[in-house]
Amino acid sequence: MDKKLIGIDLGGTTTKFAILTLAGEVQQRWSIQTDVLNDGNNIIPNIIETINHHLKMYQMSPEQFLGIGIGTPGSVDYSTGTVESAFNLNWDRPIAIRQEIEAGTGIKVIVENDANVAALGERWKGAGDNALDVAFVTLGTGVGGGIVQGGHIVHGHGGSAGEIGHMTLDPAGYQCTCGKKGCLETVASATGVVRVARDAAQEYAGDSQLKAKLDDGQDITSKDIFDLAKQDDPLALRVVDYVCNQLGLALSVVGVTLNPEYIIIGGGVSNAGDFLLEKVDTAYQKYVFPAVSKTTTLKLATLGNEAGVIGAASLVLDN
Known part of the structure; x- marks a missing residue:
């Protein structure tokens, strides 16, 4: 069975999701409101919940995915997959994005700055x-x-x-x-x-x-x-x-x-x-x-x- 990819674009208002083929073809898309209340503590649990919900809805398992990539605002520690802070998400402390989403979904996660992922997207499938x-x-x-x-x-x-x-x-x-x-x-x-x-x-x-x-x-x-x-x-x-x-x-x-x-x-x-x-x-x-x-x-x-x-x-x- 061909493996799939999940891409996440975490924004201060909306978080966008897509399931893609390895060739970069978008097969499913959805989005949720980014809940920045409660010091942004609901953001990662909401991401985990919506991924698991959609995999169940599409009758897919974590084993079918090569990994999850996520673009986030803020300054990223690339060695740990942690966001040091992101003020538009109400994160004024380090958030262990990679560790938490991997634990919640069972899928490998890679974290990157949001402007950088937009650059990668345009380079791969857009004007680049x-x-x-x-x-x-x-x-x-x-x-x-x-x-x-x-x-x-x-x-x-x-x-x-x-x-x-x-x-x-x-x-x-x-x-x-x-x-x-x-x-x-x-x-x-x-x-x-x-x-x-x-x-x-x-x-x-x-x-x-x-x-x-x-x-x-x-x-x-x-x-x-x-x-x-x-x-x-x-x-x-x-x-x-x-x-x-x-x-x-x-x-x-x-x-x-x-x-x-x-x-x-x-x-x-x-x-x-x-x-x-x-x-x-x-x-x-x-x-x-x-x-x-x-x-x-x-x-x-x-x-x-x-x-x-x-x-x-x-x-x-x-x-």
């Missing part, structure tokens, strides 16, 4: 075309990243490789949640784009739908700003051009440092599509070393919400 060397940047509430070299995630000496969002672009820039100023995350995340727009609106005197909305006190999202820029709103265009220039600059540093085959842009902000990609690529080409511009290509992610579960499942094959 199964290339050996890929860098991934995800533009969401924050900016995350993952580096794949030779088909394997690069962790670095302390596990912080791929923290592209905390590359300093402007030492006098916005305050970042990490404690530094001017990180890429402060301008290129969904919240960062809105922050740039609010500041730009205060200094803009011309006609603009975006300025009118902001001056009126309306809630604005990064999607609203990109949609208005696509309609040639002058303030929205100014904001988007600035954000894309900063992102192109950051990715040029990634390109010249790693020279991967692809740098893949994912996350909610990337839903702006080719409009975003073309502007970022224009800036990237302006800043990047010419030899790298010929060999490292920018692409948009293609897997959406499935990247995490697919990448998590691939951890089992990698190990």
